Amino acid sequence: MTRKKTATLEALVAQIDPRAPRSEDGLRLVHIICRFFGLPTDLTTRSSLKKIHGKLHEVYPLMEQAFEESVDLRIKLGILAIYTNMCTDAILRNRLCELGFLGQLLTLMAIPLCRNLTLDSLIIITHHAGLAVRMEIARAACEPLLQLIKDFPEDQETSDFALRVLSHVIVSVVSEEAKQKDPSLATSLPLQDVAQALIDGLRRPDPPPTLITHVTRCFTTLSQSKDIELSQSMANLFLAGLCSKEWEDRSHCLGALIHASLADAEDEAWFFHPRTARCITHISEAPKHVREPIQTWGIENAVMYKAMIAYEEFTSTLFAAHSSGGEFYNAGKKIARLILNAEVPTVDGSSPIKNTITGQSVFPGGESGTRWSDTFPRCSAAIRQNGVVGELFLADILDLEALLMRVDFSGAIALATQIVERNSDFAYGYYVLALLQFNVHGLRAAARGLECTPGPLNLTPCMRLQNLRLKGQIASIVGLGALTRNTPGKHGLPTPNAAVALLKTAKKDLQTFFEEAAPDHRYLSTVCCWLIALHVVSGDDISDDFHEIKVYRDRLEFATDLNKWLDIDSPRTQIRIVTERILRDFPAARKEWGAVVAANGCEGHNSDAVRTEAEMEHDLAAWMAGLDVDDEASCQTRTRYSGHEHRSPSQWYMHEYEVTEAADTKKPRLYHCSFCQNSSAVLRKCAGCSEARYCNATCQKRHWSVHKKKCPAGKK
Numbered sequence: 001m002t003r004k005k006t007a008t009l010e011a012l013v014a015q016i017d018p019r020a021p022r023s024e025d026g027l028r029l030v031h032i033i034c035r036f037f038g039l040p041t042d043l044t045t046r047s048s049l050k051k052i053h054g055k056l057h058e059v060y061p062l063m064e065q066a067f068e069e070s071v072d073l074r075i076k077l078g079i080l081a082i083y084t085n086m087c088t089d090a091i092l093r094n095r096l097c098e099l100g101f102l103g104q105l106l107t108l109m110a111i112p113l114c115r116n117l118t119l120d121s122l123i124i125i126t127h128h129a130g131l132a133v134r135m136e137i138a139r140a141a142c143e144p145l146l147q148l149i150k151d152f153p154e155d156q157e158t159s160d161f162a163l164r165v166l167s168h169v170i171v172s173v174v175s176e177e178a179k180q181k182d183p184s185l186a187t188s189l190p191l192q193d194v195a196q197a198l199i200d201g202l203r204r205p206d207p208p209p210t211l212i213t214h215v216t217r218c219f220t221t222l223s224q225s226k227d228i229e230l231s232q233s234m235a236n237l238f239l240a241g242l243c244s245k246e247w248e249d250r251s252h253c254l255g256a257l258i259h260a261s262l263a264d265a266e267d268e269a270w271f272f273h274p275r276t277a278r279c280i281t282h283i284s285e286a287p288k289h290v291r292e293p294i295q296t297w298g299i300e301n302a303v304m305y306k307a308m309i310a311y312e313e314f315t316s317t318l319f320a321a322h323s324s325g326g327e328f329y330n331a332g333k334k335i336a337r338l339i340l341n342a343e344v345p346t347v348d349g350s351s352p353i354k355n356t357i358t359g360q361s362v363f364p365g366g367e368s369g370t371r372w373s374d375t376f377p378r379c380s381a382a383i384r385q386n387g388v389v390g391e392l393f394l395a396d397i398l399d400l401e402a403l404l405m406r407v408d409f410s411g412a413i414a415l416a417t418q419i420v421e422r423n424s425d426f427a428y429g430y431y432v433l434a435l436l437q438f439n440v441h442g443l444r445a446a447a448r449g450l451e452c453t454p455g456p457l458n459l460t461p462c463m464r465l466q467n468l469r470l471k472g473q474i475a476s477i478v479g480l481g482a483l484t485r486n487t488p489g490k491h492g493l494p495t496p497n498a499a500v501a502l503l504k505t506a507k508k509d510l511q512t513f514f515e516e517a518a519p520d521h522r523y524l525s526t527v528c529c530w531l532i533a534l535h536v537v538s539g540d541d542i543s544d545d546f547h548e549i550k551v552y553r554d555r556l557e558f559a560t561d562l563n564k565w566l567d568i569d570s571p572r573t574q575i576r577i578v579t580e581r582i583l584r585d586f587p588a589a590r591k592e593w594g595a596v597v598a599a600n601g602c603e604g605h606n607s608d609a610v611r612t613e614a615e616m617e618h619d620l621a622a623w624m625a626g627l628d629v630d631d632e633a634s635c636q637t638r639t640r641y642s643g644h645e646h647r648s649p650s651q652w653y654m655h656e657y658e659v660t661e662a663a664d665t666k667k668p669r670l671y672h673c674s675f676c677q678n679s680s681a682v683l684r685k686c687a688g689c690s691e692a693r694y695c696n697a698t699c700q701k702r703h704w705s706v707h708k709k710k711c712p713a714g715k716k
Contacts, residue, residue, distance in 0.1 A: 009075060013032060013033075013078070016028055016029060016032070016074070026077075026078075026081065029078040029081075030078055030081050032078070033078045033082060039051075040052070043086070050682055052086060052092060053091070053092065056092065060096075060099050064099075064101075076104075077114060077117055081121070083096060087124065087125045088128055088679065089679065089680045090130060090678035090695060091680045093125070093129060093130070097132070102137060106141060109144065110144075115158060116161060119148075119162055119165060120161060122137070122141070123164050125137070126169055127168060132181070134168065135169075135173065138185070138189060141169075142166065142190065145162040146193055146194065149162050149197055149201075163197065164214050166194050166198065167217075168214075170218060195228050195231075198215045198218065199233055199234060201215065202215055202593075202596050206599070213249070213600060216249065216252060216253065219234055219238070219256060220256040223260040224256075224260075232585075235260065235581065236588065236592050237253075238253040238256045239253070239590070240589045240593035241593070242254060243597055243598075245539075247500050250537045251483035253537075257578045258480075265574040266569075268523075268571050268573050269571060272307075276568055277307040279304070280304040280305050280308060283299060287565065289561065290558070290562055294519060301518060302519075302520050303522070304520050306341075306342040307342055307343045307344065310341070317335060318335075318372070318375060328379045328381075328382040329382040329383060331379055331382075332376075332379025332382055332383045336394035336398055339398075339428070340397065340428060340457065340460045340463060341460050348372055348373045348405040373402045377398070377402055380396075383395040393423060400412055400415060400416055400432050403415060409436045412432055413437065416432040420433070424448075426452065427467065428463060430446065430448050431446075434449065434467060434470040434471070435470060440478055440492055442470065442474050443471065443475055449463070450467050450468065450471065465521075468512060469510070472527070472530065473510070475502045475503070476503060476506040478493075479494070479500070480537075482498075482502070483496060483500070494619070498620040501616035501620035504538065505620065506530075510530055514527055514531060514552070519555070519559075520562060524559050525555075525559035525560065525570060528555050528559065528579075529556065529573075529576050529579040530575055531552045532549050532552050532583070533579060535549050535552075536582060542586070544586070544590075546586075674692040674693055674699075675699040675700070676695060676699055680695065683695060687713070688712050692707050692711065
C-alpha cells in the first residue's frame with residue numbers, strides 16, 4: 001500500500017461531517033474503512049466474519065501500513081474499532097495477536113485523545129479473549145496500564161478502564177496453564193502492584209459497580225495464587241462481600257476466603273485413639289463448662305462413651321476369636337454390628353491388643369508380623385462360607401472397613417460402588433462413597449444413604465448422622481463451586497437456582513445434625529463452622545456482636561475446650577480458619593468496605609427476589625435426578641454469564657463476569673466450541689453428527705470422552 005492510497009483513505013474520511021452525532025460518525029467511519037479495504041461493512045454477522053477469515057492475511061498488512069502512515073487519528077481509531085469487532089471471533093482474535101496488532105493498540109493508548117477509546121477496546125478484547133491473548137496483553141500492557149493510573153489520578157474513567165483490563169489479564173497470568181506455557185511470566189510482572197492498584201481503585205469516591213464486580217471476582221482467583229500475598233485489606237473485602245446483594249457475589253467471596261486459607265490449613269483427623277475415648281469416664285474431673293453439657297446430655301449417650309464400649313467389645317471379640325482357634329464367623333457378625341452403631345476407634349497395626357477383662361494380650365492373626373486389618377477378611381470369608389444370604393452384607397461391611405483401615409481409598413471406592421450396584425439398600429456403602437468423595441458423586445451417595453431402610457443393621461442412628469453431616473458438607477462445597485464457576489448448569493454442575501437450593505438444603509441438614517448430635521461428637525466443631533459460614537453467605541442478618549449465631553459460636557468454643565481437656569488438637573481446617581476470620585475481622589471489614597459492597601449491584605436485580613423456593617427446589621431435584629448425565633446439549637446454550645475462563649477448566653473456582661452494558665457491543669451470533677466455549681464463525685463440525693463444533697483438533701479430542709456418548713460415530 002503506497003502513501004498515495006493512504007492519502008486517498010484520508011480524503012474519504014475527511015468527507016465525514018464533524019457535526020454529525022458521534023455514534024453516526026463512528027459507524028460511517030468504520031463503513032468507509034471497511035469498503036476501502038474490501039471488508040464487509042457489517043461486522044456483526046457470522047457471514048461477515050467468515051469472509052474476513054479468508055482474506056485476513058492479505059488485508060492486515062495494508063491496514064497496518066495505513067495505521068502507521070496516517071496522520072488522521074480517526075483512521076487509527078476506525079481501524080481499532082474493526083480489530084475490536086474481529087476479536088469477538090476467537091480464531092480471528094488469536095490470528096490478530098500473532099500478527100502483532102497489540103503494538104498498534106499500545107501506540108494509541110499513549111495518545112490522550114485516543115486513550116480511553118483504546119482502553120474500552122481492550123476491555124472488550126480481554127473480556128472475550130482466551131488464555132494466550134490475555135498473556136500477551138499482560139506482558140505488553142501491564143506496566144503501561146499501571147503507569148496510566150499513576151499519571152492520570154484525576155481521570156476516573158481512565159483508571160476504571162485500566163483496572164478492568166488488568167483484572168481480566170492478571171488472573172490468566174497466575175493460572176497453572178499459563179505457568180506451563182510461560183513459567184517466567186508471573187514473576188516478570190509487578191503483580192503485587194496490580195493487586196494494590198485494584199484495591200486503591202475501590203477506595204476512590206463512588207467506584208462504579210462494574211469495577212467493584214471486576215475487582216472482587218478477580219481477587220477470588222488471586223486468593224488461590226501464591227504469586228500475590230493476600231493483604232488484610234483484600235481479606236476484609238471478601239468478608240464485607242459476604243453481605244452482597246447477590247448469591248453469586250457472596251459465594252465468590254466465601255470461596256475466596258476458603259481458598260486463601262489453604263496454605264495454613266490442617267487436615268481433619270479421621271481416627272481417634274482408644275485412650276481418648278476412655279477419658280470420657282473421667283468427665284466429672286473436667287472444668288464445669290466442659291462437663292455440664294456432657295452430663296446434661298447423659299454420659300451413656302456420649303459418642304466417646306459409646307466408642308469406648310464398642311472398642312472394648314471389639315477387642316474382646318477379636319481376642320475370643322483368636323483364642324478359640326479361629327472362630328471368626330460370630331466375631332465378624334458382631335464387629336460389623338459395632339461398626340454400624342458406633343465410631344469404633346479401630347487402629348490398624350501389628351501391636352497386640354489387651355483383653356480388658358483378663359488383661360491378656362493377643363497379636364493380630366495370633367502372631368506378630370500381621371496387621372489387625374488382615375483379620376477382617378478372615379471374618380468376612382467366614383460369614384460368606386456360612387452361606388446365610390441375609391448376612392452377606394455384613395461381610396461387605398468388614399471388607400470396606402479393612403480397606404479404610406489400610407487407607408486404600410481407591411480400593412474402597414471401587415468396592416463400595418460394586419456393592420451398592422448389587423444392593424441399593426446399603427447405608428454403609430453409601431457412607432464410604434460419601435466419606436471418600438467430596439464431589440457430586442459423594443453428594444449423591446450421602447443422599448442415597450439417607451434414603452436407606454432404617455434399622456439396627458442398616459441405617460442406624462450413627463449412620464444417619466454421618467450421612468447427614470457428609471451430605472451437608474459436600475452440598476456446601478458443590479453449591480459454592482457451582483456459583484463461583486463460569487459454567488453453571490454445565491459439565492455436571494447444578495444451575496444457579498439448584499446451587500442456591502443446595503446451599504439452603506445443606507444449611508438445614510447441618511442444622512439437624514447440630515440439634516441431634518451429642519456435644520462430644522468429633523465433627524461438631526466442623527459443622528458449627530459451616531453453619532456460621534452458611535448463615536452469613538445466605539444473606540441472613542448478622543450484627544457485629546454475632547448474637548444471631550451465638551448458639552453455634554458457643555458450641556464451637558465448647559468443642560475447642562473439650563479437645564483441650566482431652567489433650568487433643570483442634571485441627572485448623574480451611575473452614576475453621578474462615579470461621580475464625582469471620583468472628584475476628586467481620587465488624588472491621590464491614591466498616592472498611594461496607595459502603596463499596598452496598599453500591600455493588602444497586603443498579604442490577606436482586607437474584608434472590610426472582611427465585612422462588614419452589615423453583616429452586618424443582619431445579620435441585622432435577623439436577624440430583626440427572627447427576628450421572630453430562631448435559632452436553634446445555635453446552636450449546638448461552639446463559640447470563642459471559643463464559644470466558646481465566647483459569648484452567650480443571651480447577652474448581654472460576655472467575656466470571658456478567659455481561660454488562662459497559663462491556664457490551666452489538667455482537668454477532670457465533671457458534672461456540674463444544675469444549676472450550678470460544679466463539680467463532682468458522683468452527684469445524686464433528687463429522688459424526690455435525691452438531692458439535694470445535695476450534696481445532698485439540699478441542700475435539702479433549703471433548704470426545706463426553707461427546708462420544710451421544711455422537712452416532714461413538715456408538716459404532
